[in-house]
Amino acid sequence: MIEIGRLPNSRAAQAFVDYLKGEHIDCHIEPLEQGVAIIVIHDKDVEQARKEFAHFIAHPYDSKYLQASWEYGDTHTKLDYGAPSLQLFSQFITGAGPVTLIVFTVCVVIFAAMNLGFTNQTYGVLAYFGAVPNTELSQFWRVFTPSLLHFSAMHVIFNLLWWWYLGGKIETRIGTAPLLILLFVAGTLPNVIQYYVSGPNFGGLSGVVYAVVGYTWIMGVRKPAAGIGLPPSYMGFMMIWLALGFTDILGVSVANGAHIGGLLIGLAQGLFDSRKSAAAI
Structure with a gap:
């Protein structure tokens, strides 16, 4: 198991994990003191998962993440990452x-x-x-x-x-x-x-x-x-x-x-x- 990145918002992380599941990448969220870590189960999936994580950081509101939550995860998942200032700060940190x-x-x-x-x-x-x-x-x-x-x-x-x-x-x-x-x-x-x-x-x-x-x-x-x-x-x-x-x-x-x-x-x-x-x- 390898950590590919961290996010300050667990709902955003869940949307991303749901998307990875749709891409047949086994992964899960691991809570931290501040935020959560994205953990990929199999080494063979790490490179693709990292590329997808980079895309998610750059385009967190892409409709494919919400769609993935409906198809593979909790249908109540909303891509609500907080106030705009918090979103900007989170993107700066991550x-x-x-x-x-x-x-x-x-x-x-x-x-x-x-x-x-x-x-x-x-x-x-x-x-x-x-x-x-x-x-x-x-x-x-x-x-x-x-x-x-x-x-x-x-x-x-x-x-x-x-x-x-x-x-x-x-x-x-x-x-x-x-x-x-x-x-x-x-x-x-x-x-x-x-x-x-x-x-x-x-x-x-x-x-x-x-x-x-x-x-x-x-x-x-x-x-x-x-x-x-x-x-x-x-x-x-x-x-x-x-x-x-x-x-x-x-x-x-x-x-x-x-x-x-x-x-x-x-x-x-x-x-x-x-x-x-x-x-x-």
């Missing part, structure tokens, strides 16, 4: 794993601190070596922590939406370990590159974002069974955005070195993981 959500929250807290009168203190602690006086090599965290700094609302919103969307996909469908590797490798090496390109005054999660973009795209091309992928239009948009960073059109300073470094790291890890997955089958 669409990502703990690492994705922790990084998201940390970036929001740091951004809030920098806009509530603690800019100098926050930047002084987290900025790259040499950005502020009296930094020492023993302050090893400074190689990574600039990735958590954001300097405008557009900056933090753009990065965190991509991080939640793609980081959440990677963590919930492939695992926490690949996302942690992407986070720490793409959150450090591109910072070193950016330092040599433009100096120590930079920040943002965009190097990591380009890493998860590259990883998701290459996994979708080489290993579609993994259940993640990036539509060509999305990838095209990110490549155009990358190219625009080398011009003056955006009107802001762009960490091009971090973007390129992160993208290369994500592509490299995606090539490695897709090859490893193929070899294991």
Whole structure:
């Protein structure tokens, strides 16, 4: 028996389980302290069940789930998931794993601190070596922590939406370990590159974002069974955005070195993981 996902609402979970039964996938709901877990009985059904779960998260009001409840479950099941705000919060939580959500929250807290009168203190602690006086090599965290700094609302919103969307996909469908590797490798090496390109005054999660973009795209091309992928239009948009960073059109300073470094790291890890997955089958 394998858990394929969790939902905060038991009625929604029951509708999904009823649908899986109609697809001849044996499963059941297991209560948790908060919400419920979806448990698939047979290993052979796990891959299909995970794909169906991803579709359910994206389209919870699809009529096929209500129809399944009438045909295979309780005919009184209603797809009532609570207030709209609760629905949005539930989708936010279930669409990502703990690492994705922790990084998201940390970036929001740091951004809030920098806009509530603690800019100098926050930047002084987290900025790259040499950005502020009296930094020492023993302050090893400074190689990574600039990735958590954001300097405008557009900056933090753009990065965190991509991080939640793609980081959440990677963590919930492939695992926490690949996302942690992407986070720490793409959150450090591109910072070193950016330092040599433009100096120590930079920040943002965009190097990591380009890493998860590259990883998701290459996994979708080489290993579609993994259940993640990036539509060509999305990838095209990110490549155009990358190219625009080398011009003056955006009107802001762009960490091009971090973007390129992160993208290369994500592509490299995606090539490695897709090859490893193929070899294991």
